[in-house]
Amino acid sequence: MQIEKIKIEEHNQELLKAHQRKFDFIxxxxxxxxxxxxxxxxxxxxxxxxxxxxxxxxFARFGGGGEPRNLEEKIEDIGLLHALNKSSGAISLHIPxxxxxxxxxxxxxxxxxxxxxxAMNSNTFQDQPGQEWSYKFGSMQHVNKAVRRQAVEHNIEVxxxxxxxxxxxxxxxxxxxxCFPGQLNFRKAFQHTLESLQExxxxxxxxxxxxxxxxxxxxxxxxxxxxxxxxSLLYANKLGDKAYTLVDLGHxxxxxxxxxxxxxxxMEGKLGGFHFxxxxxxxxxxxxxxxxxxxxxxxxxxxxxxxxAKGMNHATxxxxxxDASHNVKDPLEDLLQSVEAIMVTYAQALLVDRAQLAAAxxxxxxxTAQELLQQAFRTDxxxxxxxxxxxxxxxxxxxxxxxxxxxxxxxxxxxxxxxVATGL
Ligand SMILES: [Mn+2]
Numbered sequence: 001m002q003i004e005k006i007k008i009e010e011h012n013q014e015l016l017k018a019h020q021r022k023f024d025f026i027x028x029x030x031x032x033x034x035x036x037x038x039x040x041x042x043x044x045x046x047x048x049x050x051x052x053x054x055x056x057x058x059f060a061r062f063g064g065g066g067e068p069r070n071l072e073e074k075i076e077d078i079g080l081l082h083a084l085n086k087s088s089g090a091i092s093l094h095i096p097x098x099x100x101x102x103x104x105x106x107x108x109x110x111x112x113x114x115x116x117x118x119a120m121n122s123n124t125f126q127d128q129p130g131q132e133w134s135y136k137f138g139s140m141q142h143v144n145k146a147v148r149r150q151a152v153e154h155n156i157e158v159x160x161x162x163x164x165x166x167x168x169x170x171x172x173x174x175x176x177x178x179c180f181p182g183q184l185n186f187r188k189a190f191q192h193t194l195e196s197l198q199e200x201x202x203x204x205x206x207x208x209x210x211x212x213x214x215x216x217x218x219x220x221x222x223x224x225x226x227x228x229x230x231x232s233l234l235y236a237n238k239l240g241d242k243a244y245t246l247v248d249l250g251h252x253x254x255x256x257x258x259x260x261x262x263x264x265x266x267m268e269g270k271l272g273g274f275h276f277x278x279x280x281x282x283x284x285x286x287x288x289x290x291x292x293x294x295x296x297x298x299x300x301x302x303x304x305x306x307x308x309a310k311g312m313n314h315a316t317x318x319x320x321x322x323d324a325s326h327n328v329k330d331p332l333e334d335l336l337q338s339v340e341a342i343m344v345t346y347a348q349a350l351l352v353d354r355a356q357l358a359a360a361x362x363x364x365x366x367x368t369a370q371e372l373l374q375q376a377f378r379t380d381x382x383x384x385x386x387x388x389x390x391x392x393x394x395x396x397x398x399x400x401x402x403x404x405x406x407x408x409x410x411x412x413x414x415x416x417x418x419x420v421a422t423g424l
Contacts, residue, residue: 001076001080001407001410001411001414002076002079002080002083003080003083003084003401003405003407005393007401007405008083008084008393008394008395008401011395011396011397011400011401011404012390012395012396015396015397016396019383019386019387019390019396022382022383023383023384023386023387025383026379026380026381026383026384027383027384027387030351030384033384036347036350036351036384037384037387037388037391039314039315039346039350040087040343040346040347040384040385040388041086041388041391041392042314042315043087043314043315043320043343043346044087044088044089044090044116044315044320045087045088045090045276045320045321045322045338045339045342046088046090046091046092046118046119046319046320046321046322047078047081047088047090047091047092047321047322047335048091048092048094048121048321048322048323048324049071049074049078049091049092049093049094049097049098050094050097050325050421050422051322051323051324051325051326051331051334051335052067052068052074052077052078052331052332052335052421053067053068053331053419053420053421053422054067054326054327054331054421055285055325055326055327056325056327057327061327062327062328063418063419063420064330064331064408065408065411065412065415065416065417065418065419066408066410066411066412066413066414066415066416066417066419067331067415067419067420067421068415068419068421069415069419069421071093071098071099071100071106072106072109073415074091074098074421075091075106075109075110075113075115076109076113077332077411078091078113078115079112079113079114079115080332080407081332081335081336081339081398082113082114082115083113083114083394084336084394084395084398084401084402085336085339085340085343085389085394085395085398086389086392086393086394087339087342087343087389087394088335088339089114089115089116090115090116090117090118090321091110091115091116091117091118092117092118092119092120092121092171092321093117093120093121093161093162093165093167094121094123095120095121095122095123095154095157095158095161096123096128097123097422098422099161100161100164100165103161103164103165104164106165107164107165107166110165116166117162117165117166117167118167118169118319118321119167119169119170119171119211119273119319119321120158120159120161120162120165120167120169120170120171121158121170121171121173122154122155122158122170122171122172123154124139124140124151124154124155124174124175125139125173125174125175125219131150132146132150133146133147133150134147135147135151135175138174138175138176138177138189138225139151139174139175139176139196140152140174140176140192140193140196140197140225141174141176141177141184141189141190141192141193141196141225142176142192143188143192148192148195148196151196152196152199152200155170155172155200155203156199156200156203158170159200159203159204159205159208162208163205168205168207168208168209169208169209169210169211169272169273169319170200170204170208170209170210170211171211171213171246171273171319172197172200172210172211172212172213173213173215173226173246173248174193174225174226175215175219175220175224176189176193176220176224176225176226177189177217177220177222177223177224177225177227178220178222178223179220179221179222180222181222183222184223184225186223189225190225190231190234193225193226193235194235194238194239197210197212197235197239197243198238198239201239201240201242201243204242208242209242209243209244209272209273209319210239210242210243210244210272211244211245211246211272211273211319212226212232212235212236212239212243212244212245212246213226213232213246213248213251213275214226214227214228214229214231214232214245214246214248214251215227215248215251215283216228216251216252216253217253217282218282218283228252228253229245229247229261229265232245232246233245233265233268233270236270236272237270243272244270244271244272244273245265245270245271245272246272246273246274246275246319247261247262247265247271247273247274247275248274248275248277248283248323249274249275249276249277249278249279249296249299250275250277250278250279250282250283250284250285250323251275251283254281254282258295258299259295259298259299259301259302260302262299262302262303262306263302263305263306266302266303266306266307266309266310267306267309269310271306271318272318272319273318273319273320273321274318274319274320274321275321275322275323276288276296276320276321276322276323276324276338276342277322277323277324277338278290278291278292278296279291279292285323285324285325286324287324287326287329287334287337287338287341288322288324288337288338288339288341288342289337289338289341289342289344289345290337290341293341293345294377296341296345297345297348297349297373297376297377298373300345300346300348300349301349301352301373301376303318303349304346304349304350304352305354308354314346320342322335322338322339322342324338330408332402332407332408333399333402333403333408336398336399336402337399340385340398340399343385343388344381344382344385347381347384347385348376348377348379348381349376351375351376351379351381352372352373352376353372353376356368356372357369357372357373360372
């Protein structure tokens with residue numbers, strides 16, 4: 001399904017007067033509002049192909065109907081999101097769930113929808129039908145070299161698919177680890193993993209990046225072989241210039257100071273990509289900004305501070321991706337909410353007066369530092385984000401238009417009520 005331009009224009013026309021009033025109110029207080037709006041327009045968040053269907057838990061999955069049945073329909077769904085908000089102009093694919101049968105056709109379809117291919121994701125955390133060796137006891141860490149070889153070859157195959165589609169990065173997330181003390185020799189597991197990653201690294205094209213994603217626990221519950229940012233950074237440093245750490249917001253132990261992690265990784269030039277989601281307890285994969293919006297703001301504050309310190313382009317220097325799963329919401333509505341939360345938080349962090357904050361820090365003026373951060377966080381920037389959308393032809397209220405156009409009802413009619421998208 002596509003949303004016609006005229007529908008977006010009509011929708012915007014209806015909301016324009018009220019929007020203009022709110023926008024003028026906040027714009028009066030923003031220094032160089034056009035520059036800020038351009039940053040918002042440029043900022044694009046990649047949508048993962050596995051988040052377009054209902055996720056579920058190990059207990060149950062309650063499908064919602066109209067889910068994409070193949071890669072073409074996944075691209076159409078993200079194209080629809082992008083038409084509504086013009087901030088989700090990229091797709092992140094997962095192999096083997098999304099192997100393109102005809103790469104040039106898939107590439108053309110994505111281009112028609114205004115989408116680029118962001119990081120490719122490999123999968124050695126599941127066994128696939130017909131696979132020779134099992135990953136039950138790990139993949140790149142495995143004690144058997146044949147299993148490690150199979151995992152390496154799979155990653156190289158993912159790179160090949162990515163090259164055909166025009167992607168420029170590979171994300172490696174390993175579920176490798178152990179469930180019980182004594183199961184694993186930590187040093188051997190690390191060395192095997194490093195050697196396997198090195199073989200994949202050798203196969204990377206010159207202009208590609210490799211993102212090494214870490215996760216504290218689950219599915220392994222005693223140790224994880226890429227368990228935290230320190231371990232990921234060790235691998236990335238040993239691998240070389242094209243290897244970076246990827247931060248997934250849900251992959252830390254409780255109460256970790258993620259903003260500090262982000263700041264130091266940027267300082268080291270080793271932050272490569274980002275997976276947005278939110279959580280209350282663990283890797284909950286909830287809608288971005290739904291549980292801890294202030295934490296997200298503090299992270300964006302460090303991202304901007306750290307990127308500006310190095311003269312990095314906010315939109316293009318890092319891989320920005322959502323990694324979420326939807327159990328009770330319409331996946332597309334959830335993704336619209338997530339992208340909106342990211343844009344709102346980015347806009348708030350852009351409002352922080354950096355010169356005043358640096359002065360407060362240098363003077364040990366703790367109170368002023370807090371005031372400056374909270375002043376930005378408590379500003380309702382939604383009219384700025386909406387104005388950025390309006391200026392590039394997107395909808396003032398993407399979620400409202402999604403509902404009034406009855407998008408889900410149309411997708412159910414087209415695709416059926418029992419479709420199941422491949423993915424988590
Ligand atoms: Mn992730």
